[in-house]
Amino acid sequence: MESVANLHAMERMVLLLLVMVAAFAVMAHRLKVPYPIVLVLAGLVLSFVPHMPKIPLDPNLVFVIFLPPLLYSAAWSVSWRDFRRNLLIISLLAVGLVGFTVWGVAEFSDRFITALDWKAGFLLGAVLATTDAIAATSVAKSLGLPRRIVDILEGESLLNDATGLLALEFGLRLLERGDLPTVGAGLARLAYLIVGGLGIGLLMGVLVGWFERFVDNGPVELVLSLIVPYAAYLAAEEAKASGVLAVVACGLYLSRESARFFSPGVRIQIxxxxxxxxxxxxxxxFLLIGLQMPNVLAGIHGDYHITTLLEYGAIFSVTLIALRMIWVAPAVRLTNFARRLKGDHERISKRETFVIGWTGMRGVIALAAAVSVPEMINGVEFGARNLIIFLTFCVILVTLVLQGLTLPTVIRALGLAGSNQGMEPEEREARRLALREALTYLEEERREKGETYAHAYDDLIDRYEHRLAEITEDGSEQGASKAQVYQELLRAGRGALEAERRTIIRLRDEGAISDDVLRRMERVLDLEETKHLVH
Structure with missing residues (x-):
């Protein structure tokens, strides 16, 4: 009976979390605020509600359950070409900045925080070294920030988890053994993490890609896509390599290859x-982050005065922001210099440099890393653990909420906010070339088929010419006329689809057709309407 009661309690907890996520996400949409910020604040407020269930954050739950699919999904949305182009700045942030942050926090702690020595400061720096770019990129995309800035932030967030967790490993060793690995040993460990993680991830990606060519079933491929990130992560962790890099490498490879092995229907489902x-x-x-306040306060209660805790939290938040800003400026200059040597004329401007520096938000990985710090080290209670958890929580709140809420203002003030409406020049040119190729194919087919099918081909060619005229926008009277005709064609098409939809609903309500028939016809209409909206 006790197990049944525990199961019901877990079900209620999961249901409560899902309801809150949905409700506060709707609120965030209406307020036009990134949903991660609203969810953290909502969780923080709800954590003080009487009788609110206490939900502790289990590090294993984060690293094993949440991290692999979120990394995999993020890797799928990254452009390999742009990732490779920005690899230098991404590496300087994901590796160099992590090391600089660890060193900076260790030095600051040793000099200004009485309760922390250099070793504990090193561990705190390792905990706080990883950034969470989810909120930053969601704001950046909605404001039309230059795509290369979004690419840099996404790339950094994909890779710095691995280096941050390695720094955490070194920090725990420092407390347990009293020393850090030698430079050679540290570089060897880092090299093994990188090479091993990337190798396992790519091998997993190649095997899955080969298998995918023999499967064309949406539900089966969806289940397979859920298995892959966990398999890559666990395989790399078992080999003592980087599970994070394994998932990222696997996701990048399969994302690039999916254009060849996914059928259109499967791709939509996936x-x-x-x-x-x-x-x-x-x-x-993000909701769990906010709900951790009672657990954090329970651990730190009575050890420090509230004023001292607030001072520490504010000081460390400013320190983390300052360390990032200090590192980003020379990193960007080095990147611009390297691009100039290669003949690449694209530069990261000073305004864009400031935005990159301002988006160093911390998230659940940092909190999970703090909670994973053991209570006992070498048989002795680690007294600084509760302070490390509290400071991490404060930094997450300050960077996520303060920087997240001010980022739109910063972007607008710097003149970087654009519009996400319409096509980018690259997309416009690609569509133009694709449509011209399609027209060439149709004209050749019309000549081969002869007069019997000429009318059908003429109608299809006319549609493609109107689409091409809309994209080309050559300014000529004929081009403008064709673009207007195509817009009217789309409007009329949407109206016709709506008429079809009303008819099949009426037939279903009258009992002339079954719900199963309605759903099959709805799917066809939905796909057609989606096609019209895309054009």
Whole structure:
């Protein structure tokens, strides 16, 4: 009976989390505020509600359950070409900045925080070294920030988890053994993490890609896509390599290859399912961060005066922001210099440099890393653990809420906010070339088929010419006329689809057709309407 009661309690807890995620996400949409910020604040407020269940954050739950699919989903949305182009600045942030943050926090702690020595400060720096770019990129995309800035932030967030967790490993060793690995040993460990993680991830990606060519079943491929990130992560962790890099490498490879082995129907199903799952997992994660306040206060209660704690939290938050800003400026200059040597004329401007520096938000990985710090080290209670957890929580709140809420203002003030409406030049040119190729194919087919099918081909060619005229926008009277005709064609098409929809609903209500028939026809209409909206 006790196990049944525990199961029911877990069911109620999960249901409560899902309801809160949905409700506060709607609120965030109406307020036009990134949902991670609203969920953290909502969780923080709800944590003080009487009789609110206490939900502790289990590090294993974060690292094993939440991290692999979220990393995998993020890797799928990254452009390999842009990732490779920005690899230098991403590496300087994901590796160099992590090391600089660990050293800076250790030095600051040793000099200014009485309760922390250099070793405890090193561990705190390792805990706080990883950033969470979910909120930053969600704001950046909605404001039309230059795509390369979004690419840099996403790339950094994919890679710095691995280096941050390695720094955490070194920090625990420092407390347990009293020393750090030698430079050679540290570099060897880092090299093994990188090479081993990337190798295992790529091998997993190649095997899955080969298997995918023999499967064309949406539900089966969806289940397979859920298995892959966990398999890559666990395989790498078992080999003592980086599970994070294994998932990222696997996701990048399969994302690039999916254009060849996914059929259109499967691709629609996979993207829709993963979009929903990623939203739910992210929502639960940010809500859990806010709900941790009672657990954090319970651990620190009585050891420090509240004024001292608030001072420490504010000081450390400013320190983390300052360390990032100090590192980003020379990193960008080095990147611009390297690009100039290669003949690449694209530069990261000073305004963009400031935005990159301002988006160093911490998230659930940092909190999970803090909670994972053992209570006992070498048989002795680690007294600084509760302070480390509290400071991590404060930094997450300050960076996520303060920087997240001010980022839109910063972007607008710097003149970097654009519009996410319409096509980018690159997309416009790609569509133009694709349509011209399609027209060439149709004209050749019309000549081969002869007069019997000429009318059908003329109608199809006319549609493609109107689409091409809309994209080309050559300014000529004929081009403008064709673009207007195509817009009217789309409007009329949407109206016709709506008429079809009303008819099949009426037939279903009258009992002339079954719900099963309605659903099959709805799917066809939905796909058609989606096609019209895309054009």
């Amino acid at each position: 993207w829709s399912a993963w979009e929903a799952m990623t939203f739910v997992l992210n929502g639960i994660v």
